[in-house]
Amino acid sequence: MDMNxxxxxxxxxxxxxxxxxNEHLLSLEKNxxxxxxxxxxxxxxxxxxxxxxxxGFTRIANLTHEMENLLDALRxxxxxxxxxxxxxxxxxxxxxDEYLNNIIEMGQEGELDSTGLxxxxxxxxxxxxxxxxxxxxxxxxxxxxxxxxxxxAIKSGxxxxxxxYQINVKISEECMLKxxxxxxxxxxxxxxCEILHSNPPAEDIEDEKFDLEFTLVVVSSDDKKEIRDxxxxxxxxxxxxxxxxxxxxxSFDNNEKMKQETASIDVKPTEIIQGSKTATQDKKKNIxxxxxxxxxxxxxxxxxxxxxxxxxxxxxxxxxxxxxTGNTQKGDMNEAIEYLxxxxxxxxxxxxxxxxxxxxxxFNRFPRMVRDLTKDxxxxxxxxxxxxxxxxxRTIIDEIGDPLIHLIRNSIDHGIESPEIREQLGKNKTGIxxxxxxxxxxxxxxxxxxxxxxxxxxxxxxxxxxxxxxxEYELNxxxxxxxxxxxxxxxxxxxxxxxxxxGRGVGLDVVKTKIESISGxxxxxxxxxIGTKFIIRLPLTLAIIQALLINIGEEIYAIPLSSISExxxxxxxxxxxxxxxxxxxxxxxxxxxxxxxxxLGIEDSEDDEERTIVIxxxxxKEAGLIIDNLIGQxxxxxxxxxxxxxxxxxxxxxxxxxxxxxxxxxxxxxLF
Amino acid sequence: xxxxxxxxxxxxxxxxxxxxxxxxxxxxxxxxxxxxxxFTRVPNSPNYxxxxxxxxxxxxxxIDLRNRFRLNEKEIDTNSRIIIVFVSEIQVGLLVDSSSEVxxxxxxxxxxxxxxxxNISENFIKSIGKKDNxxxxxxxxxxxxxxxxxE
Numbered sequence: 001m002d003m004n005x006x007x008x009x010x011x012x013x014x015x016x017x018x019x020x021x022n023e024h025l026l027s028l029e030k031n032x033x034x035x036x037x038x039x040x041x042x043x044x045x046x047x048x049x050x051x052x053x054x055x056g057f058t059r060i061a062n063l064t065h066e067m068e069n070l071l072d073a074l075r076x077x078x079x080x081x082x083x084x085x086x087x088x089x090x091x092x093x094x095x096x097d098e099y100l101n102n103i104i105e106m107g108q109e110g111e112l113d114s115t116g117l118x119x120x121x122x123x124x125x126x127x128x129x130x131x132x133x134x135x136x137x138x139x140x141x142x143x144x145x146x147x148x149x150x151x152x153a154i155k156s157g158x159x160x161x162x163x164x165y166q167i168n169v170k171i172s173e174e175c176m177l178k179x180x181x182x183x184x185x186x187x188x189x190x191x192x193c194e195i196l197h198s199n200p201p202a203e204d205i206e207d208e209k210f211d212l213e214f215t216l217v218v219v220s221s222d223d224k225k226e227i228r229d230x231x232x233x234x235x236x237x238x239x240x241x242x243x244x245x246x247x248x249x250x251s252f253d254n255n256e257k258m259k260q261e262t263a264s265i266d267v268k269p270t271e272i273i274q275g276s277k278t279a280t281q282d283k284k285k286n287i288x289x290x291x292x293x294x295x296x297x298x299x300x301x302x303x304x305x306x307x308x309x310x311x312x313x314x315x316x317x318x319x320x321x322x323x324x325t326g327n328t329q330k331g332d333m334n335e336a337i338e339y340l341x342x343x344x345x346x347x348x349x350x351x352x353x354x355x356x357x358x359x360x361x362x363f364n365r366f367p368r369m370v371r372d373l374t375k376d377x378x379x380x381x382x383x384x385x386x387x388x389x390x391x392x393x394r395t396i397i398d399e400i401g402d403p404l405i406h407l408i409r410n411s412i413d414h415g416i417e418s419p420e421i422r423e424q425l426g427k428n429k430t431g432i433x434x435x436x437x438x439x440x441x442x443x444x445x446x447x448x449x450x451x452x453x454x455x456x457x458x459x460x461x462x463x464x465x466x467x468x469x470x471x472e473y474e475l476n477x478x479x480x481x482x483x484x485x486x487x488x489x490x491x492x493x494x495x496x497x498x499x500x501x502x503g504r505g506v507g508l509d510v511v512k513t514k515i516e517s518i519s520g521x522x523x524x525x526x527x528x529x530i531g532t533k534f535i536i537r538l539p540l541t542l543a544i545i546q547a548l549l550i551n552i553g554e555e556i557y558a559i560p561l562s563s564i565s566e567x568x569x570x571x572x573x574x575x576x577x578x579x580x581x582x583x584x585x586x587x588x589x590x591x592x593x594x595x596x597x598x599x600l601g602i603e604d605s606e607d608d609e610e611r612t613i614v615i616x617x618x619x620x621k622e623a624g625l626i627i628d629n630l631i632g633q634x635x636x637x638x639x640x641x642x643x644x645x646x647x648x649x650x651x652x653x654x655x656x657x658x659x660x661x662x663x664x665x666x667x668x669x670x671l672f
Numbered sequence: 673x674x675x676x677x678x679x680x681x682x683x684x685x686x687x688x689x690x691x692x693x694x695x696x697x698x699x700x701x702x703x704x705x706x707x708x709x710x711f712t713r714v715p716n717s718p719n720y721x722x723x724x725x726x727x728x729x730x731x732x733x734x735i736d737l738r739n740r741f742r743l744n745e746k747e748i749d750t751n752s753r754i755i756i757v758f759v760s761e762i763q764v765g766l767l768v769d770s771s772s773e774v775x776x777x778x779x780x781x782x783x784x785x786x787x788x789x790x791n792i793s794e795n796f797i798k799s800i801g802k803k804d805n806x807x808x809x810x811x812x813x814x815x816x817x818x819x820x821x822x823e
Contacts, residue, residue, distance in 0.1 A: 600715035639730070642732070643761070643762050644733050648716055650716065662726050663712065
C-alpha cells in the first residue's frame with residue numbers, strides 16, 4: 001500500500017501530539033503525582049504508537065510502547081515519580097522528536113538508537129515487580145460507577161421483570177474493522193435489550209477509540225444465555241462475558257461535592273474480570289473526557305488560502321473602482337456599492353481569520369527550551385507566558401519563531417543572573433522571564449521582559465569601539481537609545497566567552513533584520529540592575545492594510561496607517577536647521593522633518609506658508625514627512641514590486657488604486 | 673537558448689523596432705505584447721526603469737529600451753509597445769517603438785555577434801539575424817534586463 005499520501009497527515013498529527021506531550025511533561029515535572037497528566041501523556045504515547053505502527057515506523061512504535069509501560073506503572077503507583085523518571089520521559093520525548101524530524105527530512109526514522117533508554121525504563125520497572133504484583137491482587141473486585149439515570153433505569157427494569165446485565169465483549173485480535181464489529185454488537189443487542197451504559201462511550205467506540213473490548217450495561221427480558229448466543233454468532237467476537245447487575249447499595253455520598261450523584265454497583269467477581277481491567281476502564285473514561293476538548297479542524301494547503309486571498313484582493317480593488325465611478329452618479333448605484341463594500345469587508349475578514357493562527361504555535365516550544373537552558377546554565381528561571389491566544393497571520397508565525405528563540409536565549413544567558421548573584425543583590429532567587437503577546441490596533445505586540453541585570457551600556461559602547469563600529473569620539477556623544485541600537489549592529493556580541501548559546505557574533509542584527517523583513521520593528525528598554533524588555537511590534541497581516549494616500553507633486557503615494565501617529569500642519573518659517581537636519585518644535589518636542597519630495601526626487605512644487613506634515617513613528621522615534629496634499633484613507637492591497645525592484649530604497653511595495661493606476665507604498669522604517 | 677542547439681527546430685523571434693533598427697527576442701521568453709499605458713515612476717530606481725505598470729493585477733516593472741541602449745528619448749505614441757518577458761524568473765516589460773511580427777530564422781540565417789553597433793554595449797547582443805535584406809539584432813535578454821550588471 002502506498003503510504004506516502006498519509007505521510008503528511010502522519011507528520012502533522014505527530015507534531016501536534018508531540019507538542020501536547022511536551023506541554024504535559026512540563027506540567028508533570030511541576031506536579032509529578034497528578035494522575036490526569038499521566039493519563040494524557042499515556043494517551044498521546046498510545047496514539048503515537050498506533051499511528052507509527054500503521055506507518056511502519058517501528059522505532060517510534062517500540063519506544064512509545066516502552067513509554068506506555070513506564071507511564072502505566074506510574075499511573076498505578078507501581079513506581080513513584082521522581083526527577084530521574086521525568087528526565088527519562090523527556091529523553092524519550094527528545095528521541096521521538098528526533099525520529100519525527102528524520103521522517104520529515106528523509107521520510108525515514110533514521111538510525112538513532114534508543115535501546116539505552118529502553119534499558120533504563122526496564123530497570124525502573126523491574127525494580128518494582130514485587131510491588132506490582134501485590135497491587136494486582138488488591139484490585140480484584142470491580143466496581144463500576146454508573147450515573148443516576150442508569151441506576152434508575154436498572155431499578156425500573158427490575159420492577160418490570162427485566163434483568164440488568166453487564167456484558168463484556170472482546171473482539172478478536174485479527175479484526176480489521178473493530179468499530180464496525182462493535183456496531184453489529186450494538187444493533188444485535190438493541191433487538192432485544194435496552195443499552196443503558198457503555199464503557200467506553202458509544203461515540204468513542206464508533207471512532208475506534210478502544211482496544212479490543214468494551215463493556216455494556218443493558219436491561220433485557222432475555223436471559224444470559226440467549227444474549228450470549230446471539231452475540232457469539234457474530235463473527236470475529238472472541239469472547240462474551242455476561243454478569244447480572246444487582247444494585248446492592250446506593251452509596252450517595254453526601255460529603256462528596258460532585259454534581260452528579262453516583263452509585264456503585266457490585267458485580268460478582270468472575271475469573272475473567274481482573275483488577276488490571278478496572279484500570280483500563282478507568283483510563284478510558286479519562287481519555288474520553290479529554291479527547292472531547294480537541295476542536296474539529298480541516299487542514300488546508302496555504303497555497304489555496306493565498307489564492308483565495310488574491311481573489312478577495314481583486315474584489316477589493318474592483319470595489320474601490322466602483323466607488324470612484326459611483327461618485328459621479330447618484331442613487332441606486334451608491335446603495336449597491338455600499339452593499340458590495342460590506343460584503344467584501346466581511347469576506348476579507350473571514351479569509352484573514354482563516355489564515356490567522358494563535359501565537360501559541362510559536363510560544364509552546366519555549367517552556368521546554370527555557371527549562372533545558374536553565375538546567376544547563378545552573379540558573380533558576382521561571383517563564384511566564386500570557387496572551388498565547390493572540391492571533392497572527394500564518395506567514396508571520398513562520399518568521400517570528402527564530403528571532404524570539406534568539407531573544408529568549410539572550411535573556412537567559414546574559415540577562416538573568418545566577419541564583420547566587422541574585423541573592424547577593426537582594427533579588428528573588430528565581431528570575432522571571434515574562435513573555436506576552438497582545439493585539440494593539442492593527443499590530444500584534446510581543447514583549448519579552450526579564451528581571452535580570454539590564455544592559456550594560458558602558459560595556460556595549462566599549463565593545464563597539466573595540467569592534468570598530470563607532471569611534472572614540474562618537475562614544476561620548478552617544479545617547480542611551482543610540483547605544484542600545486549598537487546591539488543590533490552586525491558583528492556585535494557582548495558575551496565575554498563564546499558559549500553554546502550566544503556570543504557567536506551572529507546576534508541581534510539578525511533578529512532585527514528578520515523582524516523588519518516582515519514589516520515589524522524591535523524596541524529595547526533597559527534599566528541597569530532591574531531588567532531588559534524587548535518589544536516587538538508586528539503587523540497583523542501582510543496582505544491588505546489601511547493606508548493614507550497622499551500627493552507629492554502629481555504622484556500618489558501610500559503610507560501605512562499603522563505607522564502614522566498624527567497629521568498636522570506647520571509654517572515654513574518654523575523649520576530650523578540643526579546639524580544638517582531640519583527640525584521643528586512640535587508639542588514641545590523637536591521633530592525631525594523629512595522632505596519627501598527630495599527623498600523621492602520630485603521638485604518642490606509649493607512655496608506656501610503652511611505645509612502639511614504626516615507624523616510617522618518607528619518605535620519611540622517620530623518624524624514629520626512634508627507632503628503636498630492629503631487624499632484620504634483607503635484599504636489597500638499590498639503587491640510586491642518583484643525581485644527586479646526589490647533593492648529600491650524607501651519603498652515597501654505597490655498597490656493598485658481604484659482607477660487601475662499603481663501607487664507606491666512608502667517604507668516608513670527606512671526613512672529614519 | 674536550448675533551441676539554438678536543436679538543429680531541426682526553427683528559431684522564432686519576436687521582432688521590434690527602436691529608431692530605425694530591428695531587434696529580436698527569443699519567443700520563448702516573451703509572455704505577451706501590450707500597448708503602452710500609464711507608468712508609475714519608481715523613485716530612486718535606475719534611470720532606464722521607465723516605471724511600473726498594472727498588468728491585470730500584477731505590478732510589472734518596465735525598462736525603457738531606448739534609454740537602456742542610450743538612444744534618444746521619444747514620446748510614447750500609438751505604436752509604442754511593451755513586450756512582457758520572463759527571464760531568470762523575473763517578469764519585466766520592455767518599452768519599444770513598435771512591434772508587430774514574429775520571424776523564423778534557420779541556423780544559417782544567424783551569425784555570431786560582431787561588434788558593429790557602437791552605441792549598444794556589446795554584451796546585449798547575442799547574435800545577428802539576416803532575413804529579407806534586413807539585419808536584426810538578436811538580444812541577450814539576461815544582460816539587457818540587467819540581472820548580471822545590477823546597479
